[in-house]
Amino acid sequence: TSTQNPTPSGFRTNEYADAQLQEIVRKMRERATVYKEKLKDPVLSSPEGSPTASPSKKKPPPPPKEEKKEEKKEDAEAKPEEDHYCDMLCCKFKKPPLKKYMEYLQLPDSIDSYTDRRYVAWLMLVTVAYNWNCWFIPLRFVFPYQTPSNTIYWFTVDIICDICYLCDLLIFQPRVQFLKGGDIISDRVEMKKFYHSSMKFRLDVISVLPFEVLYFFFGFNPAFRANRMLKHNTFFEFNDRLEAILDKAYIYRVIRTTGYLLFILHINACLYYWASDYEGLGSTRWVYDGKGNMYLRCYYWAVRTLITIGGLPEPQTLFEIVFQLLNFFLGVFVFSSLIGQMRDVIGAATAGQNYYRSSMDNTVSYMNTYSIPKVVQNRVRTWYEYTWDSQGMLDESELLEQMPTKMQLAIAIDVNFAIVNKVDLFKASSFTGECRNGCDTQMIYDMLLRLKSIVYLPGDFVCKKGEIGREMYIIKQGEVQVLGGPDGTKVLVTLRAGAVFGEISLLAAGGGNRRTANVVAHGFANLFILDKKTLNEILVHYPDSEKLLMKKAKVLLKEKGKPAPGPPVQQTRGLASLFGQKQETPKLFKAIGGRGKEGLAKLLQLKREQDIQVMPQKIESIIPGAEEGNRKDTGRAWANRVNENETQAEAENKPEEEKQPVEPPASSAPPAQKEKPDADTKPKPPAVMHRGTTNESLIITMSPSPKAGEGEILKVEVKEKKKK
Helix, strand or coil, rough: CCCCCCCCCCCCHHHHHHHHHHHHHHHHHHHHHHHHHHCCCCCCCCCCCCCCCCCCCCCCCCCHHHHHHHHHHHHHHHHHHHEEEECCCCCCECCCCCHHHHHHCCCCCCCCCCHHHHHHHHHHHHHHHHHHHHHHHHHHHHCCCCCCCCHHHHHHHHHHHHHHHHHHHHHHHHHEEEEEEEEEEEECCHHHHHCCCHHHHHHHHHHHHHHHHHHHCCCHHHHHHHHHHHCCCHHHHHHHHHHHCCCCCHHHHHHHHHHHHHHHHHHHHHHHHHHHHHHHCCCCCCCCCCCCCCCHHHHHHHHHHCCCCCCCCCCCCCHHHHHHHHHHHHHHHHHHHHHHHHHHHHHHHHHHHHHHHHHHHHHHHHHHHCCCCHHHHHHCCCCHHHHHHHHCCCHHHHHCCCCHHHHHHHHHHHHHHHHHHHCCCCEEECCCCCCCCCHHHHHHHHHCCCCEEEEEECCCCCCCCEECCCEEEEECCCCCCEECCCCCEEEEEEEECCEEEHHHHHHCCCCCCEECCEEEEECCCCEEEHHHHHHHHHHHCCCCHHHHHHHHHHHHHHHHCCCCCCCCCCCCCCCHEEEEECCCHHHHHHHCCCCHHHHHHHHHHHHHHHHHHHHHHHHHHHHHCCCCCHHHHHHHHHHHHHHHHHHHHHHHHHHHCHHHCCCCCCCCCCCHHHHCCCCCCCCCCCCCCCCCCCCCCEEEEEEECCCCCCCCCEEEEECCCCCC
């Protein structure tokens, strides 16, 4: 009976699964190879293709009806909130919902007094209420403008002003942030404690005390509202905040100083009417006679008195004389102070203009001292005028130097980052802080702080053909023209704002950084300049970006300036790129048929064989009387001795395990000297050096030449040994 062999123990493989696994391994290897190339040369684009569309899936089962009803209700509630239209005449206008207005008007838990515009708007409202009290309380107290018929109107406006005071005291001021040890405190309890412990809170409380209750005892007298004028801290705070957000704050300063002058004249007019009423209207020539508009007449008298114009009637009584003297003294002091303040405001507004004018005057004086030609002087004046008109200052860096580095960087990013990021050489990566297909963003930020702005006049050469390029240029404003042609006057291309040129010269080496064309400013051109030295100082801290920039420069060189067609040159990588191109192998060496060490060994062997054949001829020239056989034997012996010495030296230099018996080299003529033998002549047998003992000896001597300047003479003699 035949027995069945047991099946070998082991796993059975599925052919389909095995094929799939092999396919996956192959793809992973290909992907690993691609990423290795990517790491070596990150300039290449990402090998990953765009994701394919996912296969269509079956629709999920419909949800229950109850869920559908709930969704419909939510959609119906959301739609009215999204779309709000206002019917006006025949058109519909879309308007935001009331909820958004309420969210915007809702007060935050803490208020930043420096940046919150809503707080500035509120201070303006409180300032209006404060000015109402400051101007109309003295007016209503002195002049008879408040009558029982219009008291209700005055009282209503007073109540509105008091409400503004109370809201500021109870709602806004306890929410204002403050600094403590350099930290911004925004805690609600801490802010309230800080405000309650300040002098401002005490004055605010006094300014809202209801002294109006005295109206019931003494009548409706505006003097009981004099405490409302103590809220002056809010007025000055509003001035500071408003100046901080205005573009031209000096205009507001002039208006405010003028307001101070008008208010002082207003108070003086009220005092003059009070003094006239005290003396009696029309009682003397000095007092107000009661004719015409009482306020305008008194205000006119106050202006002439404070400004010391004169031409007023002389005071008659002692009271009038003392009042007039005090008025004159007060007028001189106040008017001189206001005039000085107005001068400071106007001087600060025109400080830049004065600096520009003084700089230009000093430059013109310098040029006149050294007799600079008028053409150069006119160009200098043109540069000053254009620079001032275009940017409002002569050097932008003077303002930025006073700021911290972070603020300088923030301003530079907003102004120049969009322009620099257009440069192909410095395009930043979409991943912040990485160097994937783009330069490090932080490196570009450091570069923005080093950019220099220079203005070129019409016709100025930005760069000339053939000069060494050490800068890159970015056009901020204006146009430049690239000139070429036989005479260098043909306009090849016109570059406008945002264009970049000269970026390759920053990284080019080996003579490749010379300018290839003339670049001339077409009109007034404002350019950013980045020199090579500055870029190298930055790249010291960013080695990855330096490698990437070098590779990008090579790519841009290939794209912008391709060399003439010729034999393809193998691209070298690594340290080999530091050396020059390898010279071509000589044709004679190629004819031998060897490469490397083998070809060199064959060349040495041919040299030895040639020396063996030439040696008898040299001996013949030295020993002309020797026999032919002796000459040949002597030459072969000499050549064999040299060959044996060289072979022995090579064998000693090799390791012990590589030492093998060296066979004597076959004597054969080089290929160039081989000739076909004639049919009549018999081929000569090869010369072989037989080893053995002879009765002859070889004597070689050196003797000086009898003629001067010929050196020494080599003599070779063959003698027989004497028999003993």
